[in-house]
Amino acid sequence: MVFDIDMIKKVYAALPGKVEATRQLLGRPLTLAEKILYAHLYAPTTTPFERGKSYVEFAPDRVAMQDATAQMALLQFMTAGRNKVAVPSTVHCDHLIQAKVGATQDLAAAVDTNKEVYDFLSSISDKYGIGFWKPGAGIIHQVVLENYAFPGGMMIGTDSHTPNAGGLGMVAIGVGGADAVDVMAGLPWELKMPKLIGVKLTGKMSGWTSAKDVILKVAGILTVKGGTGAIVEYFGEGADSLSATGKGTICNMGAEIGATCSLFAYDSKMADYLKVTSRAEVAALADGVKEHLRPDAEVYAEPAKYYDQVIEINLDELEPHVNGPFTPDLAWPISKFAQAIKENNWPEKLEVALIGSCTNSSYEDISRSASLAKQAIDKQLDMKSEFTITPGSELVRYTIERDGLLSTFDQVGGVVLANACGPCIGQWARHIDDPNRKNSIITSFNRNFAKRNDGLASTHAFVASPEIVTALAIAGDLTFNPLTDTLKNKNGEDVKLDEPTGFELPVKGFAVDDAGYQAPAEDGSKVQVIVSPTSDRLQLLEAFPAWEGTDLKGLKLLIKAKGKCTTDHISMAGPWLKYRGHLDNISNNMLIGAVNAFNDKTDTVKNSLTGEYGAVPATMRAYKAAGLGAVVVGDENYGEGSSREHAAMEPRHLGVRAILVKSFARIHETNLKKQGMLGLTFANKEDYDKIQEDDSIDIVGLTTFAPGKPLSVVLHHKDGSTDEFAVNHTYNEQQIEWFKAGGALNVIRAEAAK
Ligand code: SF4
Known part of the structure; x- marks a missing residue:
C-alpha cells in the first residue's frame, strides 16, 4: 500500500465536526468546496473568509512533485532546516523523458541522460521520507489519481495540472516549488479564498461525445482567464453520470481556464474507481462520511445563491x-x-x-x-x-x-x-x-x-x-x-466510422508487474543526498540577499513585454528542462520568449549602459555586474501557464527587483512573492504606455510597505522629463516579511533555527 490510510482516517474522523462548525459559522448550507476548504484550515477561525479577498492559511494533506519542478523545490527544502517532510509527499519522474523512437528506447536513453538528476531525486526522497516514482512509472497526475487522491482531501502539487485529482473529489491545487517547501516543512500554505463557479451538468452523454468535450466547451465559455481565482464545482445528474477518470480529465483542463482547481462530488463512480485501484478501504471510509463529501441539498436547489457564477451545460446536446x-x-x-x-x-x-x-x-x-x-x-x-x-x-x-x-x-x-x-x-x-x-x-x-x-x-x-x-x-x-x-x-x-465504444474500467481489473515505486528509508538520517559539485544540471542554492531597507532608485528597464507572456516565455521548457536544478545555468533562458514592445522582437533588448541591443539574460547580467537592479514590465495575465518558480527565481537571481504588469496569473504572482521579488500592477493600466525604452525607474514607498497601500513608480525619461504613478500590490503582512527578508525560505530557515 503506497497511500497513507492513517492520514485519510484522521481527515474523515474530523470531517463531520468541521463541516457542522462551518455551517454554523457561515449560517447557511455549504458547497462542497467550502466543506473541504474549511476542513483544511491551518487553525480554526471564528470569522468567515471573504471569497476573492481574504488570505487563508491551509494545511493540505499531501504534496506531489514532478521531476522538473521537484529539483528546485527539494534543493530549497534542503535549506529549510528540517529532517523529514511533515506531510506525505511524492516525486514523479515524468517530464525529462524525450519522445523519439518509442517507449523502450526512449526510457533507456532518458535514464542514461538524466542519471544525475534521478540519483539526486531518488536520494533526497529517500533521506526526507518522500515516495519516489521512478522514470517510466507514469505521469504525476495519473499516478496520483490511481494511488493517492481521495474524496474530501486537499493536496498541492508542483505542476499546474494537479487539479486532475478533483476527479476523485479532492481540492488539488498547482503551486510553485516554494509553496511545496512550506507544506513539506509543516508550515501553513496560504491562498486567497477562491471564488466559486458552479457548472451544472444536465442530461447524459452519448455517441462520440466524451468528458473532454465538457471542458473544451467550458474553456470556450470562460476563456483562459475566466476561472482565475476560482474553484469550479461541477454538479447535477450529468456530473454523477461521468466516470471518475472523465471527471479527472475535466478537472485537469480546468488549468486551461486559469481555475484554482475543479471539483466533483463523491459518488458511486468514484467509489468504483477507488475499488478497482486497490483502495476499497478508502471507498468504505468515504461511504461513512458521504453526506459531507457532497454539497448540501439546498445548493443543488438554488445554485445561483451559493456560487458566484453558474453555467449550465446539457450533455444530451453537447457536441464533440x-x-x-x-x-x-x-x-x-x-x-x-x-x-x-x-x-x-x-x-x-x-x-x-x-x-x-x-x-x-x-x-x-x-x-x-x-x-x-x-x-x-x-x-x-x-x-x-x-x-x-x-x-x-x-x-x-x-x-x-x-x-x-x-x-x-x-x-x-x-x-x-x-x-x-x-x-x-x-x-x-x-x-x-x-x-x-x-x-x-x-x-x-x-x-x-x-x-x-x-x-x-x-x-x-x-x-x-x-x-x-x-x-x-x-x-x-x-x-x-x-x-x-x-x-x-x-x-x-x-x-463510415461507427460511434466509439469502450469500457469505463477494465473488466478483468487493473494489473501491473512493477509499478515503479520506491519507498523511502525508515530512517533517512544516514542517507547522503547525491549532488556533484561539477554538475551543470544541479547546483546547491545560496540564500538571496535581504532587502536593503530603502526605496529602490535608478533601476533599469530590462524589457517591456508586449502581449501574452506565459511562464513558457519567461522560462522556456523544451531543451531548458535539463537545467531545472541549476539556477545559474537555467537563468540563461530568462524571458527569451517575451516580445519586446519597442521592436516586436524576442530576446532583443537595449542595454542602456552601452546603447546596444542584446539577449535579455546577457543584458541583465551586464546590469548585475554593474551593480544595477532592473524592472520587467508586462501586459495582462503575466505569468499564466505553468507553476514553475524558475520564472520567478531567474529574474531574482539575475538582479531584477520588480515585475510591473497590467495583471498577474495567480501562481506566478505568489511565486514572485516567495522569492522576495516585488510583483506590482498598474493602478491605471494606461500607465503601461508611459514606460519608455531608456527609462530609469524608482520604486517609492517601500519603507512604509503595508497591505492594501499602493506604492509609487517614478519614471525618469531620457529627455529629462518624469512620470509618476501609483502601483498596486496584493502583499499581506507575512508576504511583506518575505520581501524584507529576501524570500520566504530565509524566514523559514530563521524560524527552524530558533
Ligand atoms: Fe506532463 Fe503536464 Fe503534459 Fe500532464 S500536462 S502530460 S503533467 S507536461
Whole structure:
C-alpha cells in the first residue's frame, strides 16, 4: 500500500465536526468546496473568509512533485532546516523523458541522460521520507489519481495540472516549488479564498461525445482567464453520470481556464474507481462520511445563491469539440470545425495525432480509441497521419497491453511512447522535413500554446478527445467530421466510422508487474543526498540577499513585454528542462520568449549602459555586474501557464527587483512573492504606455510597505522629463516579511533555527 490510510482516517474522523462548525459559522448550507476548504484550515477561525479577498492559511494533506519542478523545490527544502517532510509527499519522474523512437528506447536513453538528476531525486526522497516514482512509472497526475487522491482531501502539487485529482473529489491545487517547501516543512500554505463557479451538468452523454468535450466547451465559455481565482464545482445528474477518470480529465483542463482547481462530488463512480485501484478501504471510509463529501441539498436547489457564477451545460446536446490552434479556449463544435479550418487557412492535412498524457489516458479513453483503430482495420482503412499513444502510467500501460489494446494500435501503425510527458511538454524529437512549414497536429493533451509540443512556431496544435483525435488520424484530414462524413477505404468503398465504444474500467481489473515505486528509508538520517559539485544540471542554492531597507532608485528597464507572456516565455521548457536544478545555468533562458514592445522582437533588448541591443539574460547580467537592479514590465495575465518558480527565481537571481504588469496569473504572482521579488500592477493600466525604452525607474514607498497601500513608480525619461504613478500590490503582512527578508525560505530557515 503506497497511500497513507492513517492520514485519510484522521481527515474523515474530523470531517463531520468541521463541516457542522462551518455551517454554523457561515449560517447557511455549504458547497462542497467550502466543506473541504474549511476542513483544511491551518487553525480554526471564528470569522468567515471573504471569497476573492481574504488570505487563508491551509494545511493540505499531501504534496506531489514532478521531476522538473521537484529539483528546485527539494534543493530549497534542503535549506529549510528540517529532517523529514511533515506531510506525505511524492516525486514523479515524468517530464525529462524525450519522445523519439518509442517507449523502450526512449526510457533507456532518458535514464542514461538524466542519471544525475534521478540519483539526486531518488536520494533526497529517500533521506526526507518522500515516495519516489521512478522514470517510466507514469505521469504525476495519473499516478496520483490511481494511488493517492481521495474524496474530501486537499493536496498541492508542483505542476499546474494537479487539479486532475478533483476527479476523485479532492481540492488539488498547482503551486510553485516554494509553496511545496512550506507544506513539506509543516508550515501553513496560504491562498486567497477562491471564488466559486458552479457548472451544472444536465442530461447524459452519448455517441462520440466524451468528458473532454465538457471542458473544451467550458474553456470556450470562460476563456483562459475566466476561472482565475476560482474553484469550479461541477454538479447535477450529468456530473454523477461521468466516470471518475472523465471527471479527472475535466478537472485537469480546468488549468486551461486559469481555475484554482475543479471539483466533483463523491459518488458511486468514484467509489468504483477507488475499488478497482486497490483502495476499497478508502471507498468504505468515504461511504461513512458521504453526506459531507457532497454539497448540501439546498445548493443543488438554488445554485445561483451559493456560487458566484453558474453555467449550465446539457450533455444530451453537447457536441464533440476541437479547440485551437495556439490557445485552448478557441472552441469549435465538430460541425463547425471544417469551416473554421478553411476560413482561417489553417493546414487541413493532419500530420501527427497524439493520444494519451495525464489528461486522457484512462482505460475508458484508450479502449474507446482502440475501438476506432479496430474499425480502421475491419473497414480496410489506413491510418493516414502519424499516430502516437502516451499511456499515463505503467498501471494503465500494462493493463491495456494485457487486454490487447496496444496490439490494436500497433496494427494501425501507432507508436507507443513512454509513460511520460514527452510531446506534451516539448520533449519531442519530431521528424519533420521543413520545420518552417505550416503544419497541423492534434492531441488529446491539454495545452496548445505555440511551440508547446514540438518547439515549432509553424505548428498549429489542436486539442480534442482521444476518440476525435483517433478518428482524425484515420482520415488524415482536419476537415473530416466522423459524425457525418465517410472515408474511402483501400477497396475504394465509402465507409463510415461507427460511434466509439469502450469500457469505463477494465473488466478483468487493473494489473501491473512493477509499478515503479520506491519507498523511502525508515530512517533517512544516514542517507547522503547525491549532488556533484561539477554538475551543470544541479547546483546547491545560496540564500538571496535581504532587502536593503530603502526605496529602490535608478533601476533599469530590462524589457517591456508586449502581449501574452506565459511562464513558457519567461522560462522556456523544451531543451531548458535539463537545467531545472541549476539556477545559474537555467537563468540563461530568462524571458527569451517575451516580445519586446519597442521592436516586436524576442530576446532583443537595449542595454542602456552601452546603447546596444542584446539577449535579455546577457543584458541583465551586464546590469548585475554593474551593480544595477532592473524592472520587467508586462501586459495582462503575466505569468499564466505553468507553476514553475524558475520564472520567478531567474529574474531574482539575475538582479531584477520588480515585475510591473497590467495583471498577474495567480501562481506566478505568489511565486514572485516567495522569492522576495516585488510583483506590482498598474493602478491605471494606461500607465503601461508611459514606460519608455531608456527609462530609469524608482520604486517609492517601500519603507512604509503595508497591505492594501499602493506604492509609487517614478519614471525618469531620457529627455529629462518624469512620470509618476501609483502601483498596486496584493502583499499581506507575512508576504511583506518575505520581501524584507529576501524570500520566504530565509524566514523559514530563521524560524527552524530558533
Ligand atoms: Fe506532463 Fe503534459 Fe500532464 Fe503536464 S500536462 S503533467 S507536461 S502530460
